[in-house]
Amino acid sequence: MEPLINYFIVSAALLCVGIYGLIAKRNAIRLLFAVEIIINAAIINFVAFARYHDTPLITGQTFSLFAIALAATEAAVGLAIIVQAFRLNNDIDVLELKKLRG
C-alpha cells in the first residue's frame, strides 16, 4: 500500500493549484474550477485519512460524499450567477466588474 504521505502530497499540490488559479485567473468559470479543485483536494484528504487511520473509519467517506454533493450545488448556483453576468455584460472577466467602487 502506498504510504499516506503520497496522498497528502497530491492533495497539497491540488490545493496549491487551486489557490494559484484563484490568484492568477480572471475568467469567472476558471475561478469556479479553482474552487472545485480545492474542494477535491480536501476530499482526497478525507478518504486517505479515513483509510489510513488505526481503526478503519467511515466518517471520512461520509464527509467526502457530503462534500461532493455540496460542491455540485455550489457549482449550480455559481454557474447560474455567472450566466446572468454574461447576459448582462457579454463578458465574464472578473476584473472588468468594477461598477461598485467606493
Add this chain to the structure above:
Amino acid sequence: MDTPLVVLIVLTSVAVTSPLYEMVFGKKSLKYVQYLTTLSLLVSLILLISSTLSLTPQESTVPHLLRNDTLGSFFSLMVILVTLFVSITSFDYMKGNSNERIYYSLLLFTAIGMTMLSFAVDLLVMFVAWELMSLPTFILAGYNKQDKLSNEAAVKFFILGALSSGILLYGISIMFGITGSTNLDVISQSLTSLSPDMLPFVIFSTISILAGLGLKLSIVPFHMWIPDTYEGSPTTVSALLSAATKKAGFAAAIRIFVVIFPLFYFDLSLALSIVALVTMTLGNLAALTQKSITRMLAYSSIAQAGYLLIGIVVLPYTDLGLTGLLYHSFNHAILQASAFLAVALVRLKTSSSSLDSYNGLSKIMPITSFCLALSLLGLAGIPPLNGFWSKLILFAAAVDGGYTWLALAGLVNSAISVAYYLLVIKRMYMDETSIKAIKEPFMFISILVFASAIIIVTGLLPNVIYDIAEDITISFLANNPV
C-alpha cells in the same frame, strides 16, 4: 423539548413547500407564502426564546450532531429575529419582483442554515450548515437579475464565499486527519493527548478554518467583498448578511476556538488580537471616506467585527470575554438590522443610497430618520443605548484578560466612528431638502419602530440581556473548559 429539531422541522416544512403554492393557489399564493413565512419564523422565535430562558434544556435527540444548549438558542434567537425583520420588510421592498415567492423560501433556507450552525457540534454538520447558509445568500445577493450592480455583487460574493467553504473544508480535513473524528468533543479529547510533532498540522488546520470562517465574519484581510456586496445586493439582503449570517459564523467560531485554544492559546490569542486591531481600525478609517451609506455601514460592520473579535481573543483568560461577545452580538444584530432596513426604506422611496440623498431626510421621512439616527447612535456606542453597554463589557473584558492596549485601541476607534455616524445624523436633521414628504409604508415602519424599542429598552435596562449572556457563558464554559 428538543428545540433545534423542532425549529428546523417547522422552518423546513414551509421553506420546501412554499415555492409550490403558486401551482395550487395561483395569484393569491404570494400572500399565503408571506404569511406562512412570517408565522413559521414567529413560532421558531417563541420556541427559541423559551429555550434560551430555560437554563436546563433537554438533551437533543442527536446529541453528537446538534447540541441543545443555551448558547445555540441565543444565537439562533438572534438570527431568527433578524430574518423575521427582513422577511416582513421585504413585503414592501421586494414588491413587484417576478420571483417574489422564491425569495421568502430562500430567506427561510438561510435561516435554517444559520440555526443549524448555531447548534452544530460536529464539523460535518457545521460544514453542511455553512453551505446551507451561504448558497441561498449568493442567490439573494443577485436577486435583482437585470440589475448589473446586483449581479456584480453576487459574482464577487459567490467567488469569495465558495473559496471560504473550500478553505474551511480543507482545514476540517486536516483536523479530521489529526484526530480521526469530526465531533468537537472527541477532537478536544484527542488534541489534549497530541504528540508535539503534530502541532504544525494543527496550526495549519487552524489557520485554514480561521480563514474560511473569517470570510463570513468579515475579518481583515478577508473583508474585500463586504462593501461591494452590501452595496450591490438588495438592501434587505445586506441587513440579513450583516446582522444574521455574521452572527451565526461567530457561533461556529466560538465552538471551534473553545476546542482549539487550550493547545497553543498564547500565540493564537496574540495573533487574533492583532487581527482584531487591524479589523476595527481599517473598518473605521475606511468608513470615514465613503460617499454611499451602504458602503459606510458595510465598513462599520467590519469595524464591529473587530470589536466582537476581542471576545474571542480573551476567551482563555476571562469569562467576561464570552459574555461581552454574546451581549454585543445581540445588540449589534438589532442595531445593524435596524440601520440597514431604514436605509432599505430610503432606497426604496428615493432609489438612491448616496449620502447626499440623506440631506434633510428628517423632514420628508421623520420616523425612518429617527430610527436610523437611533441605530447609528447605538452603533457608535452613545449611552444610554444598548451598543454602549456591550462595548463597555467587551473593553472591560480586554483589560481583564491582560489586553489593555486592545481596549485602548477600541476606545480610540469608537471615538473615530462617532464622526461618520454623526455626519449622517447631521445631514438628516440640519440640512435642507427640496423633496416633498414621502409616505412611509406601515409594515416597514412598524418593524423599524419595534427594533428601536428594543434598542431603547435594552439600553435603559442593560442587565436583562447581560444576565442572560452571563448565564449562557457560565453554563457553556462549565461544559467546555478553556
